Amino acid sequence: MATAQDIKNRIPITGALMLATLMNTLDSTIANVALPHIQGSVSAAQDQITWVLTSYIIATAIMTPLSGWLSQRIGRKRMFQFSIVGFTVASMLCGMATSLPEIVIYRLLQGMAGASLMPLSQAVMLDLYPQRLIPRVMSLWSAAVILGPVIGPTLGGWLTETLNWRWVFYINLPIGILAFLGIQTFMADDAGGRQRPFDFLGFSSLAIFVASFQLMLDRGPGLDWLDSREILIEGAIMLAGLYVFLTHSVTTKNPFFHRDLARDTNFVGSAVFGFFVGIILFSSSALLPLLMQNLMGYSALQSGWASMPRGVGSLIAFLAVPFLVSWLGARQVLTFGVLISAYALWDMSHFDLSMTDGPIKVTGFIQGLGTGLMFAPLSTLGYATLAPALRTEGTIIATMSRTLGSSVGISVIQALLTNNSALAHARLTERIVPADPSVSSALPSMLDPSTSLGLQMLNAEVTRQGAMVGYNNVFGWMAVGALLMLPMILIMKTPPPQKADHEVVPD
DSSP: OOOHHHHHTHHHHHHHHHHHHHHHHHHHHHTGGGHHHHHHHHTOOHHHHTHHHHHHHHHHHHHHHHHHHHHHHHOHHHHHHHHHHHHHHHHHHHHHOOSHHHHHHHHHHHHHHHTTHHHHHHHHHHHHSOGGGHHHHHHHHHHHHHHHHHHHHHHHHHHHHHSOTTHHHHTHHHHHHHHHHHHHHHSOOOOOOOOOOOOHHHHHHHHHHHHHHHHHHHHHHHHTGGGSHHHHHHHHHHHHHHHHHHHHHHHSSSOSSOGGGGGOHHHHHHHHHHHHHIIIIIHHHHHHHHIIIIISOOOHHHHHHHHHHHHHHHHHHHHHHHHHHHHHOHHHHHHHHHHHHHHHHHHHTTOOTTOOSHHHHHHHHHHHHHHHHHHHHHHHHHHSSSOGGGHHHHHHHHHHHHHHHHHHHHHHHHHHHHHHHHHHHHHHHHHOOTTOHHHHHHSOGGGOTTSHHHHHHHHHHHHHHHHHHHHHHHHHHHHHHHHTTHHHHTTSOOOOOOOSOOOOOOO
């Protein structure tokens, strides 16, 4: 719980927490656009360089569930300090790396250190403010969560092209220093020592489940999924870890996560909803840069700029959410957010290769509005009935749920995109009969299938058009999936009305 000193200093503490969260979420995407430059610098093969991303994801996945127990053991302030320092130092080491093994190890350290920043910052902010201010507070916190991944590709592309790839990691140094100084100066000391007995079997089985799940999702697309022995082994380990964790959590006296969390309908509903938000919405952010760069010839910086309106839409939504929640209610605002996001995805299913970047910007802005309208109401509903003592563990589970949903979404949608593109390519090819005079007369001379060069160029164009059809189909299915999330809102209860204030404010 927050102390009187924390409540007095809650504004600067909020600023420091948002900086720490922004630093963490920014790093989830900023390195993506720099991968080709990193690959050349450290002389890595294509299948090796992906470990720069995979190592960070797996380390974060393993350490996220442990961060709640550690914060109760050593105190939240000390945990924040260790995490910020570790993340900042690891970022500096990543920028100084001269070989692939070095940068992979430093990314592992970065993921381990930064795993606690997002869930613990949310837990602290929930404690700092009374319930009536939670929509406004969660809007601010969500801004850091959403804007980091949104501006990451743009900032990463600009830093890489203007300076070099090392600055996508060095950019964390000033942010980390400011966040550390804010926590050190304004947050009250917390002695810790409130943890339950450590459930080693529960944590180990959960870590095995999450790590093998993330590894399987990351490696699956490149190894043809169930045709690969590695994927089958990782899948078996994942299922075994999940089975042990669930059965142990039900039967043991002191489970790793408190069982009361599963009894709160609002929290369970928001966690499940967050999982599907990760699948449906976050994965679209991963698809668009590929569409722009691989099909439309955009540079990393150009695709980053085209993605910026999404952040603007989210920012406008964050500013409007507190007023909308007080006027309409959290469930109604959440419903509007889903409907707006579904409309944006349906509009995206009508993209074509002859368009400018205008439709990308417009739909991105609309989707940003929808996403921004979902995050704060979801947090408001999820923690409205949850006991304050369970908030830290609750934020850990909610963060894991969104992360796993994003991983599932990206892998599943990439598989759907590949299959839909191949099917569209086959159907388009069936319609092109070189012996048909009407076909040959309709094609430009450069695409003449009777010549070797023309046939190659024609196949490349058919592949490109087939990929666009694949993207459109995937966006359409995502719009339908977003609408299927609506019934989950019904199981979440409206938060009870709050008194004017019930916090302790020192003289």
